[in-house]
Amino acid sequence: xxxxxxxxxxxxxxxxxxxxxxxxxxxxxxxxxxxxxxxxxxxxxxxxxxxxxxxxxxxxxxxxxxxxxxxxxxxxxxxxxxxxxxxxxxxxxxxxxxxxxxxxxxxxxxxxxxxxxxxxxxxxxxxxxxxxxxxxxxxxxxxxxxxxxxxxxxxxxxxxxxxxxxxxxxxxxxxxxxxxxxxxxxxxxxxxxxxxxxxxxxxxxxxxxxxxxxxxxxxxxxxxxxxxxxxxxxxxxxxxxxxxxxxxxxxxxxxxxxxxxxxxxxxxxxxxxxxxxxxxxxxxxxxxxxxxxxxxxxxxxxxxxxxxxxxxxxxxxxxxxxxxx
Amino acid sequence: xxxxxxxxxxxxxxxxxxxxxxxxxxxxxxxxxxxxxxxxxxxxxxxxxxxxxxxxxxxxxxxxxxxxxxxxxxxxxxxxxxxxxxxxxxxxxxxxxxxxxxxxxxxxxxxxxxxxxxxxxxxxxxxxxxxxxxxxxxxxxxxxxxxxxxxxxxxxxxxxxxxxxxxxxxxxxxxxxxxxxxxxxxxxxxxxxxxxxxxxxxxxxxxxxxxxxxxxxxxxxxxxxxxxxxxxxxxxxxxxxxxxxxxxxxxxxxxxxxxxxxxxxxxxxxxxxxxxxxxx
Numbered sequence: 001x002x003x004x005x006x007x008x009x010x011x012x013x014x015x016x017x018x019x020x021x022x023x024x025x026x027x028x029x030x031x032x033x034x035x036x037x038x039x040x041x042x043x044x045x046x047x048x049x050x051x052x053x054x055x056x057x058x059x060x061x062x063x064x065x066x067x068x069x070x071x072x073x074x075x076x077x078x079x080x081x082x083x084x085x086x087x088x089x090x091x092x093x094x095x096x097x098x099x100x101x102x103x104x105x106x107x108x109x110x111x112x113x114x115x116x117x118x119x120x121x122x123x124x125x126x127x128x129x130x131x132x133x134x135x136x137x138x139x140x141x142x143x144x145x146x147x148x149x150x151x152x153x154x155x156x157x158x159x160x161x162x163x164x165x166x167x168x169x170x171x172x173x174x175x176x177x178x179x180x181x182x183x184x185x186x187x188x189x190x191x192x193x194x195x196x197x198x199x200x201x202x203x204x205x206x207x208x209x210x211x212x213x214x215x216x217x218x219x220x221x222x223x224x225x226x227x228x229x230x231x232x233x234x235x236x237x238x239x240x241x242x243x244x245x246x247x248x249x250x251x252x253x254x255x256x257x258x259x260x261x262x263x264x265x266x267x268x269x270x271x272x273x274x275x276x277x278x279x280x281x282x283x284x285x286x287x288x289x290x291x292x293x294x295x296x297x298x299x300x301x302x303x304x305x306x307x308x309x310x311x312x313x314x315x316x317x318x319x320x321x322x323x324x325x
Numbered sequence: 326x327x328x329x330x331x332x333x334x335x336x337x338x339x340x341x342x343x344x345x346x347x348x349x350x351x352x353x354x355x356x357x358x359x360x361x362x363x364x365x366x367x368x369x370x371x372x373x374x375x376x377x378x379x380x381x382x383x384x385x386x387x388x389x390x391x392x393x394x395x396x397x398x399x400x401x402x403x404x405x406x407x408x409x410x411x412x413x414x415x416x417x418x419x420x421x422x423x424x425x426x427x428x429x430x431x432x433x434x435x436x437x438x439x440x441x442x443x444x445x446x447x448x449x450x451x452x453x454x455x456x457x458x459x460x461x462x463x464x465x466x467x468x469x470x471x472x473x474x475x476x477x478x479x480x481x482x483x484x485x486x487x488x489x490x491x492x493x494x495x496x497x498x499x500x501x502x503x504x505x506x507x508x509x510x511x512x513x514x515x516x517x518x519x520x521x522x523x524x525x526x527x528x529x530x531x532x533x534x535x536x537x538x539x540x541x542x543x544x545x546x547x548x549x550x551x552x553x554x555x556x557x558x559x560x561x562x563x564x565x566x567x568x569x570x571x572x573x574x575x576x577x578x579x580x581x582x583x584x585x586x587x588x589x590x591x592x593x594x595x596x597x598x599x600x601x602x603x604x605x
Binding site for chain 1: 342343345346347349350353354356357358360361364381382384385386387388389390391392394395396403404406407408410411413414437439440441442445
């Protein structure tokens, strides 16, 4: 339970807690003592990493994820154009084979602004809540959100430009996302309008894909330019309230990325690729509280770390009922 | 400035990061609030789909998904762009280009709406209250001028569709594919969905006068519009279109009017302001 509280605290912008050496379990301390004794293995890992860097292979999970993301978004489009009514609407609210689904953050905005909830919206919200609880919450971000995909492409460009010194990576306080989430909740109640929907790049991109582009895409382009030149993945990391909403949902999800301390040699490859590296603070030397740790709620389950880890310390885990209790 | 003085202490760095974060949050909030400007300033007045709540409630309740767009058989419904401010993604109808002619019969957009922004209590066109037609330039009206009309109502290139029950009961066709030849132009009255519906009900009653009572009982409330919507009235010797109480603001008269610009236009400002998107 304390794991969930800590995970929520980090999700809201808190800095991951450090544990003093004395507080660590005996087995963890014992492990750290002997971990680097096997010099040959460490050397082998470094050779492997150098080879990997020399000839880059496509990331296995990233390819699958992009395929899923494209498929979900294109299904809206195909369904509309062929008029097969398989997936109607857009990402803000839709019907899959006639069954209601509503994006949790959009539904929240509407409920707070309209102050009246019809049964179809309740059905849609509950359905989506259960679906994303099962699938990991912020999994929505990396596996479905169209902005995430274009932001990933912008990130690739950003990293190249930073290497050349043409772009900067300014960091922001991660609590800004929590403030913005609260601000948009309050604004919806006070103004009676769904203020956040005006600038939601997720909604804008989803509708642009299905119903045709518009001037709203300029806003999305500005966000991407900001990320390319000034701050890596700024919208997803520091601003997007949708991400926080799904983060809450995923805090207790059975689907997590799983960390095994014995297999970790603290190379830091995972943190280099991570959208939310604070969730991986546990992989830093001396930070893991247990031999095995589930990665926290802010994790989008993009699985890039699983691909990046040279020693298989990070794996996918679907917890059974026993694990949850 | 020397290089060393530019180097910041960790404390200064933290402070700068904090200020940056405040700027980010304030900036994003400010930009989102700019969305209020077109709405509060009433930059655009939109004709909303059937069953739309009062404008303020409608903008709040709409989840901006476009399911109403997808079910409309004549593709009358469009989604507004960012130029509508926080009305972005909210459906509207440009009735001059493509009006709602109720060719779906069952108000499909209302059924499709997941949030009740299009009020679920209505089932028939006569219960709709989108707006009201207004005759804005009677002097240009062909009927007032005593003129007939021959040809395609809106020209050969016009893409708008209407359902002509005598040609195809189920599928709307292009207005351009249905030329007219009228001694006196009465297109606005002739194509009014409410008037067509009233005439159909009357014809049905006439065909089987004996069974009338039974059938009327079968008919649901308001399936036959109780009030007329538009008529040509002789005013000082000129046949003038007059909008009546039964007008629901669907916009078909505006779309079909062959005069440029249209003699009749939709006014969405009054009617929805006083009702919850349905007639009371």
